[in-house]
Amino acid sequence: EPEVTQTPSxxxxxxxxxxxxxxxxxxxxxxxxxxxxxxxxxVEFLVSFYNNEISEKSEIFDDQFSxxxxxxxxxxxxxxxxxxxxxxxxxxxxxxxxxAGSFGWFFGPGTRLTVL
Amino acid sequence: xxxxxxxxxLSVREGDSSVINCxxxxxxxxxxxxxxxxxxxxxxxxxxxxxxxxxxQDQRLTVLLNKKDKHLSLRIADTQTGDSAIYFCAESIxxxxxxIWGAGTxxxxxx
Numbered sequence: 001e002p003e004v005t006q007t008p009s010x011x012x013x014x015x016x017x018x019x020x021x022x023x024x025x026x027x028x029x030x031x032x033x034x035x036x037x038x039x040x041x042x043v044e045f046l047v048s049f050y051n052n053e054i055s056e057k058s059e060i061f062d063d064q065f066s067x068x069x070x071x072x073x074x075x076x077x078x079x080x081x082x083x084x085x086x087x088x089x090x091x092x093x094x095x096x097x098x099x100a101g102s103f104g105w106f107f108g109p110g111t112r113l114t115v116l
Numbered sequence: 117x118x119x120x121x122x123x124x125x126l127s128v129r130e131g132d133s134s135v136i137n138c139x140x141x142x143x144x145x146x147x148x149x150x151x152x153x154x155x156x157x158x159x160x161x162x163x164x165x166x167x168x169x170x171x172x173q174d175q176r177l178t179v180l181l182n183k184k185d186k187h188l189s190l191r192i193a194d195t196q197t198g199d200s201a202i203y204f205c206a207e208s209i210x211x212x213x214x215x216i217w218g219a220g221t222x223x224x225x226x227x
Contacts, residue, residue, distance in 0.1 A: 033214070043159070043204065045214040056214060091159060105149065105215065109158035 002026045006092050006108035013082055014116055021077045021111045023092030032075045033093040034067065035107075036060070043091070049075065082115045089113075122205055122218035129226045134192040136221045138205030141186065145207040148181060149215065150190045153202045162190070162203075192223075200225050 005024045013019050025032050034046040047057040049067055066078045075094075079086055092108040119141045128134045140148070149164040165172045165179045165188070172179045178191040192199055205218040 035215075042219050043206075043215075043217040045216075048214060058214075093159075104161055104164070106161060107151075107159040 002106075004092055004094055004106050004108035006090075006111050008111060009109065010112045010114070012114045012116065015084055016081050019079050019082055019113060021079075021090050021092075021113070023075045023077070023108055024073050025075055025092065025094030026096065026106055027073070029094035029096030029106075031055075031095045032067075032069070033095070034077045035091045035093060036088040037091065037110075038085075038088040046077070046090075079113075082113075084115050087113055087115045120205055120207055120216050120218040122203075122221045124219065125222050125224065127224040127226060128195050130195060130197060132195055134190075134195045134199065134223055136190045136192075136203050136205075136223065138188040138190075138218055139186055140188065140205070140207045140216075142207060142209060142216070143186065144209045145186075146210060147208045148179075148188050149204075149206040149208070150177075150179065151204040151206060153204065153220065154200075159204065195223075195225060197225050197227075199223060 007022045011019055032049045035043050036046055037043045045058050047061045047067055048055045064080045068076050089110045089112050091110045093105055095105045121139045126136055146167050150162040151159045152162050153159050163174050163177055163179055165181050167183055170181055176193045180189045202220040202222050204220045206215040208215050
């Protein structure tokens with residue numbers, strides 16, 4: 001089964017710095033997402049992306065966040081000026097058909113972002 | 117608003133069946149999912165069920181859906197130590213709409 005991949009696995013940054021989290025979704029999927037999970041809390045939706053534009057975003061996804069699909073394979077999440085409360089595990093996901101002919105959501109292994 | 121509730125912990129003996137329960141509030145939910153998260157790992161899709169189904173079985177996993185009560189359960193038969201993980205219930209009203217997550221149930225296996 002194809003996988004969603006994410007890099008880096010762990011990112012440490014200083015407050016106020018910009019970070020870019022990278023994801024390679026499954027190649028024949030058309031919908032892409034970012035979720036985050038603050039330690040000990042629920043998984044939260046950030047943004048969904050379809051046809052090269054944001055299709056939906058949550059209240060968390062403010063002006064400090066942006067997403068981009070710079071080429072045919074990568075999907076990135078940028079945080080312009082990180083805050084301490086941005087420390088979390090960030091999961092990329094894509095949705096689409098599976099090899100078994102059904103439908104699925106697939107998540108990457110996550111990037112742990114630590115803001116100091 | 118939309119909400120998904122799960123109990124935080126479940127402890128079972130190795131070899132017994134585990135039943136993890138979930139309730140949701142959005143009656144328009146169409147897709148309901150179970151994800152597994154092992155320590156330090158990502159979110160692995162275990163199974164999903166459409167809202168027009170009552171049950172789905174996949175090897176050791178059985179999903180039961182009571183749409184009237186908005187109750188979803190995941191039964192793991194013959195629970196093994198490798199089943200130790202956090203299990204998340206999630207719902208969506210559309211196949212490509214955002215997932216709404218429960219807080220996760222930590223499954224603890226006793227020898």
